[in-house]
Every structure is written in C-alpha cells, then in structure tokens.
Amino acid sequence: DAGVIQSPRHEVTEMGQEVTLRCKPISGHDYLFWYRQTMMRGLELLIYFNNNVPIDDSGMPEDRFSAKMPNASFSTLKIQPSEPRDSAVYFCASSGRGDGTQYFGPGTRLLVL
Amino acid sequence: SQKIEQNSEALNIQEGKTATLTCNYTNYSPAYLQWYRQDPGRGPVFLLLIRENEKEKRKERLKVTFDTTLKQSLFHITASQPADSATYLCALDINSGYSTLTFGKGTMLLVSP
Numbered sequence: 001d002a003g004v005i006q007s008p009r010h011e012v013t014e015m016g017q018e019v020t021l022r023c024k025p026i027s028g029h030d031y032l033f034w035y036r037q038t039m040m041r042g043l044e045l046l047i048y049f050n051n052n053v054p055i056d057d058s059g060m061p062e063d064r065f066s067a068k069m070p071n072a073s074f075s076t077l078k079i080q081p082s083e084p085r086d087s088a089v090y091f092c093a094s095s096g097r098g099d100g101t102q103y104f105g106p107g108t109r110l111l112v113l
Numbered sequence: 114s115q116k117i118e119q120n121s122e123a124l125n126i127q128e129g130k131t132a133t134l135t136c137n138y139t140n141y142s143p144a145y146l147q148w149y150r151q152d153p154g155r156g157p158v159f160l161l162l163i164r165e166n167e168k169e170k171r172k173e174r175l176k177v178t179f180d181t182t183l184k185q186s187l188f189h190i191t192a193s194q195p196a197d198s199a200t201y202l203c204a205l206d207i208n209s210g211y212s213t214l215t216f217g218k219g220t221m222l223l224v225s226p
Contacts, residue, residue, distance in 0.1 A: 004156075031212065033213070042216060042217070042218035042219065043157070043202065043216040043218075045213055045214070045215070048212070048213060050212070055212070056213065091156050091157075093156070100145060100147065100162060100206060100212075100214070101147070101159045101162065102157075102159065102214060103159070104156030104157050104158070105156055106154075106155060106156055107154075107155070107156050
C-alpha cells in the first residue's frame with residue numbers, strides 16, 4: 001500500500017492567492033482528517049470526514065478555509081484568499097473503522113508570502 | 114481548559130540508556146492514549162495504543178504506561194539508539210470513541226552515540 005498521498009509537497013504562494021491541497025487516503029479507510037502543524041500551536045485538527053461526510057469542522061480557523069471529499073479516495077483543503085499566517089505544514093491522515101490508529105501523509109509545507 | 118502537556122525541552126541521552134518521556138493531561142477521561150513518532154519533514158507515525166483499562170503495553174524496546182488517576186502516560190525506550198532520535202507525540206481521544214485525537218506538542222529525543 002502506498003499510504004496516504006498528499007500533493008503538492010511544497011507550495012509557495014503570494015498573499016491573496018487561492019491554495020488547494022490534495023489528499024488520497026489509504027484504500028478502505030472511512031475516516032479522513034486534515035491537520036495543521038506549527039511550532040507555536042502544534043498539531044491541530046481542522047476537519048474530519050466519515051464516509052465522505054464532514055463530521056466536525058470546528059477546527060477550521062475561518063471561512064477562508066474549506067474542505068471537500070467528493071469520493072472515498074480524494075479530498076481537498078482549500079484556502080481562499082491565503083494569508084501569511086496560514087503558513088504551516090498541513091497533514092492529511094486516514095483511519096479505518098474500529099481502529100483509532102491514524103495514518104499520516106507526508107504533509108504539504110505551505111509558505112504564504 | 115483542556116490540556117495535554119509534554120516536555121517542551123529536548124531530552125538528551127546517551128546510546129544504550131533508557132529514555133522516558135512524559136505526557137500529562139487535564140480535564141479529559143480518554144478511553145485510550147496513543148504515541149506517535151515524527152521525524153523532521155515527515156508525518157507522525159503510530160507506535161503504540163494503550164486503553165484506559167491497561168496499565169502497561171510493550172512493543173519490542175518500547176513500553177507505555179497509563180495512569181488514569183494521575184492522568185499521566187510514560188513512554189520508555191530501552192537500549193536507546195541514535196536512530197531513535199525524533200519527536201514523540203502523545204495523543205488522546207477526547208470523545209471516547211474511535212474518531213478524533215488531540216495531540217500534545219511533542220518532545221524531541223536526541224540519542225548521542
């Protein structure tokens with residue numbers, strides 16, 4: 001199994017631009033999580049899906065952030081417009097039913113100038 | 114407020130010694146607790162899960178204890194090796210179910226030859 005796949009691995013953009021991060025979870029996993037990691041705040045849960053349905057988006061910082069999961073093998077996290085304070089590493093993770101273990105992707109390192 | 118605390122200072126030990134990392138939490142009653150390892154530039158990797166009714170769990174050179182009275186978990190690496198150098202994160206389920214995890218900020222372990 002290839003594990004959780006994220007793209008791009010690195011993204012540098014200018015303030016105000018739209019950023020789209022992509023994730024392919026492990027096949028058969030029915031939970032998908034989006035996290036943001038910074039030195040100051042650590043690893044924070046932004047939103048999670050169960051069977052492609054968003055369950056809790058209370059961690060999404062602002063309306064500028066949105067996430068979708070159109071099918072079981074693909075999810076996106078979009079920031080529009082981006083701001084310098086959005087600079088962080090964004091991780092996607094997936095988990096199987098009845099197993100609390102989460103499998104993380106390699107992350108997307110985002111820098112907003 | 115709900116908190117998960119891990120030592121923010123790096124732990125430096127010599128190869129061959131036992132490393133002990135601490136995770137303290139307040140205001141939670143988790144059904145289980147997990148430990149992850151994170152290497153620079155990579156996503157966290159699951160190591161061990163311990164349930165509230167388990168006092169201790171072992172896996173090769175790793176040992177985790179869970180004291181729900183003290184609200185503390187200890188993570189031990191015996192016969193440490195330079196390859197064990199990484200950041201170690203503890204994570205709790207705060208919703209008593211196999212869904213979301215809340216992570217501590219992690220403790221960096223440095224094992225010198």
